[in-house]
Amino acid sequence: MRKRLALLGALMVVIGLGFLIGAGVAYSKVSAGYDSLNAFSDEQNVTLTYNEDGDLIDRGTTEGADAIMSLLKDDYKYPVVDGDLDPDDPVINTASEYMYQMATIVYHTLHGEQNITLTEDDIAAAIASERLGPDGTYNGVVEAYQGQVLEPGTYTVPVAERYWTEFNRTDLLDGPAREGAWSGTAHALVAELSIGAVTANVLQMGLGFAALLGGLGLIFVALGVVVFWIDRELPKAEPAESE
Known part of the structure; x- marks a missing residue:
């Protein structure tokens, strides 16, 4: 034992x-x-x-x-x-x-803004692809510019607390804003x-x-x-x- x-x-x-x-x-x-x-x-x-x-x-x-x-x-x-x-x-x-x-x-990404610069070529291409009306009228998702005829220049797009998937990537203004806000x-x-x-x-x-x-x-x-x-x-x- x-x-x-x-x-x-x-x-x-x-x-x-x-x-x-x-x-x-x-x-x-x-x-x-x-x-x-x-x-x-x-x-x-x-x-x-x-x-x-x-x-x-x-x-x-x-x-x-x-x-x-x-x-x-x-x-x-x-x-x-x-x-x-x-x-x-x-x-x-x-x-x-x-x-x-x-x-x-x-x-800060969600509450920021993106400045999108459009050239004459950008607007012409958008009209050709029907992202803008024939006269350049914008009817996209960015409310501040809806109904306006876009000219070459810089446009401010608010991120408005949106994540990557909540943007419209095909929109003339919203697509580039997504790339700028949610960059690599x-x-x-x-x-x-x-x-x-x-x-x-x-x-x-x-x-x-x-x-x-x-x-x-x-x-x-x-x-x-x-x-x-x-x-x-x-x-x-x-x-x-x-x-």
Whole structure:
């Protein structure tokens, strides 16, 4: 019986040490990931802006930051962790910070305007393709110019909180406005920041996994020690007396 307890205790200690080693390896990988993420943000100088009171601001106002946060929380249903937004560490390196920066780009894209310049050749081609009337009358989707005869010049098209798929790509004004608003740069920045948010979340999960392994390791080691202690406290078996 005592021999079995001793073997069980030894096995539990070995298993616990294995978990602890795994926790150490996992933590080192997570730590390296955090260092890389921070270095990437430092090199790009990607930071959030706060006022002297520690409140987020956008273009100098807290109202702008509040509107962006509303887009992130209310429209995208993202669970922002307030503790991740640290005015003493404005470098973007947490999931909430990455998502806020992404929402900033999207917000200004949605509420921006695009200036579309038409040349005589553009208008002639639009008349030929029946995107304009025979006399150059515009009957497209941009309300500000509906019914007007378009001449060569620059026309302002509001984005009006529309995403890429909500524009009319064949429209003489709306099509180029879509390309200008949701440019390759805008899409690339949104994608990059989204990946940053996912990376930060994965690193947090990795940290939790390392903690779980460490906890299991400590439990197994402790149980193994307890089994050894019980084994020592058991009375030794008396040798059988010969008759």
